[in-house]
Amino acid sequence: MKNIYLAIVILCLCISCEDVLEEVPKAIAAETFYKTEAEFESALFGAYRQLARSPFHRNYLLINLSQVDYGVGRGSYSSTSNFQGLDPTNIGRTNSMWSAFYLSIRDVNLVIREGSEPDVIVEANILDPLIAEAKFMRAFNYFQLVLNWGGVPLRTEDNISDPDVPRSSIEDVYAKVVEDLEYAEQNLPDNQSMTGRPTKMTAKTLLADVYLNMGSWQNSRDKALEVINSNKYQLVNVSEPDDFYEIFGSNIISTSEEIFYMKYNPLSPNSFVVMLHKDNRDYYYGNGAYAAYVPDSTENKTIAEWDLNDLRRKFNLYNWDIGVGSKTLLYKKFTDPDQGLSCDYPIYRYADLLLIYAEADCRANSGPTVDGMEKLNMIHRRGYGQDPNVSSPEDFNFADYTEESFIDLVLQERLYELFSEHKRFYDLKRTGRLKSTIKDVKGIDFADKQFLWPIPNTEYEYNKAIDEVADQNPGY
Amino acid sequence: MKNSNEFKVQKYLFAWLRNVLPILIFTFLCTSVTGQDTMVSGSVTDESGTPLPGANIVEKGTTNGVTADFDGNFSINASNDKATLIVSYIGFTTKEIAVNGQSFLSLILSESAAGLDEVVVIGYGSIKKKDLTGSVASIRSEDINSVPTGPLARSIQGRASGVQVQQNSGAPGSGMQIRIRGTNSISGSNEPLWIIDGFPGDQNAINANDIESMEILKDASATAIYGSRGANGVIIITTKSGKTGKTKVSYESSFGLQKVRNKLDLLNPQEYMRFVNIQQVNDLGEAFFTEEQINIAGTGTDWQDSFYNLAPVKNKTISVSGGSDKTKFTLSYGRFDQEGTIGNNKFLRNTLRAKINHDISDKLSVQLNTSYSETKNENEYASAGFRGNSVISAIFGAPPTLSPYDENGEYRELRYSYPFMSDGLLNPEAYIQEVSSISQTRNNTINLGVDYKPIKQLSINLSGNYINVDGRSDSYRTLNYPGSQGNGGIGISNVKTIASNNIVTYTNTLDSSHTFSVTGGVTYEESLSTGVGISGSGFLSDATENYAIGAANVVGVPSSSYTKWQLLSYLGRLNYSFDNKYYVTASFRSDGSSRYSEGNKWGYFPSAAVAxxxxxxxxxxxxxxxxxxKLRAGYGETGSTAIAPYTTLNMLFTGKAIFGDSDFTTYEPTDRLPNSLRWESTQQTNVGMDISLFDGKIDLVADYYIKNTKDLLNSVQLPRSLGYSYTIQNIGEVQNKGLEFQLDAEILDRELKWNISSNISFNENKVVELYDDQDILAPGLNITVIIDYLNLIREGQPMNVFYGYQSDGYDENGNYKYIDIDQSGDITSDDRTYIGNPNPDFVYGFSSNLSWKNFDFDFFLQGSHGNDIYALGMAAQTIDFGMGLNTLKDVLYDHWTPENTNAQYPKISTATTPKISDSYVFDGSYLRLKNIQLGYNIPVEKLGIPLLQRGKVYISGQNLLTITKYPWQDPEINSFGGASSLRQGIDHYSYPVAKTFTFGFKLDF
Structure with missing residues (x-):
């Protein structure tokens, strides 16, 4: 008993010192991080995680599939298909994408800022590829932001903690994107040991797309050509529709066509596949949400005019009655019968780049060239199950096309090739054909407010440099 | 189903009898064992000559004892004619008398000045009730035990003024929400602090039968001694201790049957098919079911009957206590075993407690107090959900035309049965049979203490408390479950809490009129929580269940966690009284918490009161x-830590990014920007009055209080482009003020005794200030047709009021119309307005205890008035059309058509687009007969049962009667209730509330 007494007395003596109130978490604090190359790498990977878990997980694809000529959104996505601007539910979705892009930007800004601190204990220059990768990711994020919202607040390593930052002009955002990508293409490695991380050629591909959207045709053409001439990428050969699963299948880890994808695996699955199917066990085992579909295979002009001999027509669509009519088509480029949900999300692949080249080349030369047409024909031939590199009776002849009709041809090829990826809306918008196409196919007058997504209320309500009325995008 | 229920009743009764029979047999066997010595008889009365039936007469130094009969008469076989008898009766001073050869003894006991001399336990000490300066409510142990079902918090519901107890769900073992004098904090806990035998403890780990007394400290002059843990009030539990005297064995057992109180009036198959047809015609122009199909539909499935069980609840406690002059002990074992009214839901709790006190000398004593409790909760079907994706919403939503099994005897895929069927609709039978989830906790508490009294006036108490809580959750979904590949998971958690109290008390009386008592001390508490979680999906066989996670096709990323906090406190209190007339109490506590940043770690909490x-x-x-x-007035400050450990640090969290096909670890800041924070503090002023009339026959306690909680901690939004979405700041102030009354009366005190007790509490809550006028929105609600928030915290309003649209009948298409409050021409979120308040105007309780001869009859009423409920489950069930879900008969018979534009429900069409509105806000007031009980005290000595001291049998019923206007399942519900939940007053597919019939007995040997 005396021992207990003693023990308790000792205990109360021990606790009298105030050191006990120090917090020592078994976790990593920011203050002690960003010291080694591995730590910088983990910090940089966070920028990918934000994008994979939020925009590209589901809504970037779904909202874009709800605002195309060939299909509609269902349920809460359906209002977007009326082309009268986004409703509150979808604004909520674009708001969370805004947050995710900026979380990703925050992560890379921290890497860039901490990487330039003098007390970093790693060797000089060893961080350069990581800084270049961070700048690539920053450019990628700002490019998505400028495409969808126009001019946005520019946050870099220099104004990381300033809450009030005004919207920059579209030009200024593009200028920053180009600056970051020019650094990235210089300093990124030629090869990465893991797919999903950018190389020099990834940076050039993104730059080609950025220039295309800036209307800087020659620059775009040149960057795309550098990628083509590197011979780093090849189109995958197909001979029947399901061969396209060699590119898009959930079990495919990478292909010779992959330039930049959001990667998924069963442990960290996507959810965009869930959103495309109902309960067809050939394509998806479980409760799909079938949030986007083609209502009628015969009524929709874009679909009805698609040559049934084009393997991509059969590959991309299947008939499945979800309760709205027997001619309903669902998208099946992305399927996962095993419920692993490990389909990757393609952002840039070689087919896309070849068509970027064709478009930029035509614009730069004020009309199609043999080379531009050849690149387009490569895609076209493959779509019919032929060798992309051997000329074919299916080929288009450049002499038949003017600048504008060739652009239409590129758009058609992009439609078929990049079907049910997120590109169609931006392609039509870039080429000035959005309103006319929607009117032509759906008979709807496209409201201008849908060109851009609104600046989130969670931004202007707390950012004193952005005014709710004066700085909002038109129509919201 | 009915037959099987009757069968179950028999089965359960037999099983219970099997358990208790040996004890009953033992009791009766003992009746034949008697000896023949010196027979002494006599009578026991009070000073006025009134007999004291039930008085205990024990021969000193033996275990031999009897109880006086109705007329106060007794006879006892004393071992010899020199024996001494000890006569005791509750509320009277115990008397010893030598037999000295007399054969008849007239014993007169005098009343111990009960009531005022009653000792009340307060923080780090105890005090005579008459000397109290603060607001403290005591709950009698018989009241705590009167309702045999459910968690401890339920036993205090309606028993004390100023205390609001809400049931969150009707599920066995489910949580209760307790608010003492209103809600103070937005992000911190609003639950009171539970002190069990001197240390913070878990009220769920304690058997109500082990409780000797329970005190509720309400005002700051009583709670400030608990400093940063006292802002929400303190509930102090003291467990039973052994008493010097003969060893007493008590056995109590009860058996009850529970039945769902209220079935919903859903459509039968014919009605369902007509209902579906109306929707199909409205939306697609064509009926789905033909008249012929409707005519042959038959009786179909009543899914409520299929899954609502008559469920047994069993409770037993056996305890042994006693002691010598120096050593006292008590041991007890309790088992509470409850089945849920849905599916195979079960709750089990075993408790063991041992308490030993030993006086080493007059000056030094030691005590050991240990307890072990384990709880096991199987398949607690979560509430909430929509479109049949939870068990409860599936029971309501499943079509009555379909059965759980298809023609092949396999689980029917309800969701694919009709083309319009909700994709989320699960088959409740499949879920109940094939999905299991078990959560278990094991709580070990060890409490050691030493009391040292070097001189009479000085007491030094040093004690240490160790609590180890192991938690484990197991879940498994078999391959038989439709669409399942087998999913399993295990979660393991451990919380170790070490606490130490070191308290010195000096009490003295000078000049016979100045009495003072000084208490000072140091306390320390630290808590370490760790956890591990693993999961996997894709199993080859169900044989392994979740015990071979490594065999899964996809093994999930394991999780692990570590959290530790410390609290170091210095405390002091002075009680001074002059002439039993004037009283002053002052206390002070300073708390140092590890959770706050350097420089802000210490909070100071003073209080003072006079009476x-x-x-x-x-x-x-x-x-x-x-x-x-007595008039009382007091003021004090208390606090709340309100933030989780490590909130002020800039911690990185880990996640996974994928490259190639592999996961790579990421480290990122969270989306919370760290900030320097200080304590939340609550200032409370209390004035009160205690009146006792007619020698304590009527007692009235009245209190008025104002509580202001300042420096409220909550998140403040940041522009999203910053890359952090919020930061936590000290942002505002909330006020609670209220009135409370407690009235106890002894109306009859003759052969017929009648006591009543009643209380009523009014509390008014108001948000005084928020940061930058930013409203705080509660997390959203989701039933697909409505996805929105409901509760909101806004300056000038009570906390958590309902915000939504005001409905305005129907438009020409039978769709809802809403009032355009800002007259913008459109219905936008700016048209949202106040539509209800989940906080009651007042809550009240009334109990009556009547006893006559050997019978007693008690009942207890409890109610709440003026609170609103948002019936989210009802909304989901009645306005979500086109999903094939069953609905209320009212929807079919009273919906909008061009001929019936003033209907209760809108047009049955998918075009009906509801918003969060006042249409589903209902008055949640209720008055409920919580308990009614008829008991019979077995006249033990008349029947000549020597070992048995006391015996009682009773029958009782719980929740037998409820008066309410609330139209859905039950008004006593709070689906999202919790310590810091902002979502109050919502009924979202809650586990149904049961009524219970109970039979039980108590035996003392």
């Missing part, structure tokens, strides 16, 4: 019917 017993004044002696009149 004046006017009844001791000479001029009051002329009013002899006033036995006590």
């Amino acid at each position: 004046y017993r006017i009844s001791e004044e000479n001029f009051m002696k002329n009013l002899p019917f006033i036995s006590n009149l």
